[in-house]
Amino acid sequence: xxxxxxxxxxxxxxxxxxxxxxxxxxxxxxxxxxxxxxxxxxxxxxxxxxxxxxxxxxxxxxxxxxxxxxxxxxxxxxxxxxxxxxxxxxxxxxxxxxxxxxxxxxxxxxxxxxxxxxxxxxxxxxxxxx
Amino acid sequence: xxxxxxxxxxxxxxxxxxxxxxxxxxxxxxxxxxxxxxxxxxxxxxxxxxxxxxxxxxxxxxxxxxxxxxxxxxxxxxxxxxxxxxxxxxxxxxxxxxxxxxxxxxxxxxxxxxxxxxxxxxxxxxxxxxxxxxxxxxxxxxxxxxxxxxxxxxxxxxxxxxxxxxxxxxxxxxxxxxxxxxxxxxxxxxxxxxxxxxxxxxxxxxxxxxxxxxxxxxxxxxxxxxxxxxxxxxxxxxxxxxxxxxxxxxxxxxxxxxxxxxxxx
Numbered sequence: 428x429x430x431x432x433x434x435x436x437x438x439x440x441x442x443x444x445x446x447x448x449x450x451x452x453x454x455x456x457x458x459x460x461x462x463x464x465x466x467x468x469x470x471x472x473x474x475x476x477x478x479x480x481x482x483x484x485x486x487x488x489x490x491x492x493x494x495x496x497x498x499x500x501x502x503x504x505x506x507x508x509x510x511x512x513x514x515x516x517x518x519x520x521x522x523x524x525x526x527x528x529x530x531x532x533x534x535x536x537x538x539x540x541x542x543x544x545x546x547x548x549x550x551x552x553x554x555x556x557x
Numbered sequence: 558x559x560x561x562x563x564x565x566x567x568x569x570x571x572x573x574x575x576x577x578x579x580x581x582x583x584x585x586x587x588x589x590x591x592x593x594x595x596x597x598x599x600x601x602x603x604x605x606x607x608x609x610x611x612x613x614x615x616x617x618x619x620x621x622x623x624x625x626x627x628x629x630x631x632x633x634x635x636x637x638x639x640x641x642x643x644x645x646x647x648x649x650x651x652x653x654x655x656x657x658x659x660x661x662x663x664x665x666x667x668x669x670x671x672x673x674x675x676x677x678x679x680x681x682x683x684x685x686x687x688x689x690x691x692x693x694x695x696x697x698x699x700x701x702x703x704x705x706x707x708x709x710x711x712x713x714x715x716x717x718x719x720x721x722x723x724x725x726x727x728x729x730x731x732x733x734x735x736x737x738x739x740x741x742x743x744x745x746x747x748x749x750x751x752x753x754x755x756x757x758x759x760x761x762x763x764x765x766x767x768x769x770x771x772x773x774x775x776x777x778x779x780x781x782x783x784x785x786x787x788x789x790x791x792x793x794x795x796x797x798x799x800x801x802x803x804x805x806x807x808x809x810x811x812x813x814x815x816x817x818x819x820x821x822x
Contacts, residue, residue, distance in 0.1 A: 444607040461749050465761065494761070497602055498709035498749035503723055516605040531757060542794055543755065544786040545566040546636050550601035551756035553612070 435483040436476075442517035445502075445510040447477045456501035456511045466491040470501050470511040477514065492518045493530065497554070523557040531555035559627035560680070562590035563619050565637035566598040572634070572786035578807035579633055579677055581816050586685050586693065590631060593622050599640040602753070610657045616644035617658055620672045633677045633807070635785035639710040639718070642674045646717045676711070676720060678728055678784065678806070687735045695815040697737025703809070704741045704778030704801070705729030706769070708788040709749040723747070729782065732806065736813035743776035745769045750791040759795065767797035774799045782806045 430438075440447060450471075457469040468489035476486050495515040502510035522528050531551055539548070560583065568576035583590045597615040604612035619641060623630035632638035647654045649670025659667045675683075681690060707726055715723035726747060730740035750769065751762040770792065773781065781803045783789050792803045811817055 442606050442608065444605070461765065462751075462761070494754075494758075496709070496749045496752050496754060497605075498752065499713040500709065500749065503713045503715060510605070513605045520606055520609075535756075539756065540794070542571065542790060544571040544790050545598075546601050546634065546787045547753050547755045547790065549566060549598060550636070550753035550787070553600055553602045553604075554753060555757065 432483050435487075436481060439483060439486070439514065439517050439521065440477055442520060443477075443510070443513040445513045447474050447509060447514075449507040450474045450478070450509050451507055453506065455504050455506065456509075459500045459504045461498065461500060462494050462496055465494045470495075470515070473511050473514040473518070474509055486514070486518050487521065489518070491515065492522075493555070495519075519554060520557075523555065529556040558588075558629060558684075560588050560590050560631050561623040561626055561629060562592050562631050562633075563596055563599075563623075563637055563641065564592060565596075565632070565634045566601070567786040568634055572789070572805070575633060575784075575786060575805040575807055578805065578811040578816075582807060582810050582814055583677075583680075585814055585816060586681075586690070588680055588684060591626075593619055593626075593630075596622070599637045601636050601640070603640050603643045607651070607654065610654065610661065613644045613647065613654065613658060614661070616641045617648060617662065617668060620645055620648070620670075620674070621662075621664060621668050624668065624672045628671065629673050629675060631675050631677055631680060633784065635708060635711040635783075636787065638674070638676045638784075639713075643714075643717055645670050645672060645674050676784070678732065679720065681732065681810075682728055687731055691735045694736055694813045696813055698809060698813055699737050701738040702741050702777055702779045703733045703738045704743055704773040704776065704781050705733060705746055705806075706750075706773075706781045706783040706788055706792065706803075707747045708783065708785050709747070709752070711784060712747055729806065732810075733782070736809060738809070741773065741776050741778040743773045743778060745772040750788045751795070752787055752791070755787065755791055755795065762791050762795040763797060766791050766795040767799070770796050770799040770801060774801055780804065782809055 733740040751765040
């Protein structure tokens with residue numbers, strides 16, 4: 428099944444569950460993101476590209492969702508209540524819900540030190556593995 | 558009141574100190590914690606997608622068990638608190654999630670977010686009361702300059718967590734005063750430690766933690782306290798040149814209440 432850009436945008440909007448049309452493009456999300464300096468596509472673009480005429484492929488190809496910490500700084504500080512974090516999550520899920528697309532595997536566990544809290548391992552597997 | 562307690566995965570293993578001190582202090586302060594039977598891991602991260610139903614179930618099961626045993630659920634780990642409180646909010650306010658979860662669980666009485674979720678710090682502040690707590694301090698931690706590290710999950714999103722002012726929190730600073738130490742306010746106290754990147758990107762953690770450590774040390778802090786096992790891990794294990802010690806807030810509480818005698822710790 429081949430779907431076009433407009434349909435892909437709608438799928439991501441549904442999966443994110445945040446109202447991108449409220450965005451006033453102030454850029455506060457990107458200004459506040461503690462890992463923006465490591466991202467190839469900044470958080471505000473994740474909202475912008477889901478608006479009419481946006482280019483969804485830019486988001487699906489971005490490395491940013493794998494740098495996102497889900498710290499909710501962007502969502503908390505958005506003056507309009509939009510959650511770029513939820514769009515990052517939607518992009519991550521779009522990838523890892525596809526067969527064979529896990530970004531983290533149980534074999535990787537061998538590399539962790541003894542003090543690594545379960546919380547970190549569970550969190551990372553939730554974010555990078557289905 | 559029954560204080561149903563959700564320890565979570567890490568408090569039973571790598572962060573036992575947080576749990577042991579919490580139970581001991583709760584007992585001494587008159588709100589003994591009753592561990593929920595058969596609790597399951599909360600999943601550590603809040604599932605943001607509205608269609609992620611399975612990921613919300615363990616939190617709902619804990620919430621239902623607490624509802625059926627008095628209606629209060631106390632949490633301690635920042636991540637557990639974040640996940641359980643947000644899922645509770647979904648169950649109260651997001652019809653589609655509420656309906657799907659209830660359809661799946663087939664409970665005798667459907668769950669619609671009735672349980673009151675309290676973080677341990679909220680119990681100290683709002684049930685015990687900081688003034689009453691102060692009266693029970695036998696070993697004030699005089700001369701200690703403590704930087705409270707809130708991290709990201711305990712406070713955000715402010716509207717749902719309704720824990721404290723998201724940008725100018727004071728609950729931990731007030732707690733530090735109550736136990737006789739001096740709170741040190743530094744700008745990065747409510748910024749993320751890099752969280753689960755500990756698993757996939759250690760270098761990123763090191764860069765971010767170095768900034769937090771330097772920021773706190775520059776402001777005059779001699780040590781950190783936190784409520785989150787992952788924050789504690791990152792602050793210690795991924796520190797750079799500056800490496801202030803880290804304790805859980807329940808450990809310093811036990812110390813101030815004189816509950817560490819006999820070398821139990």
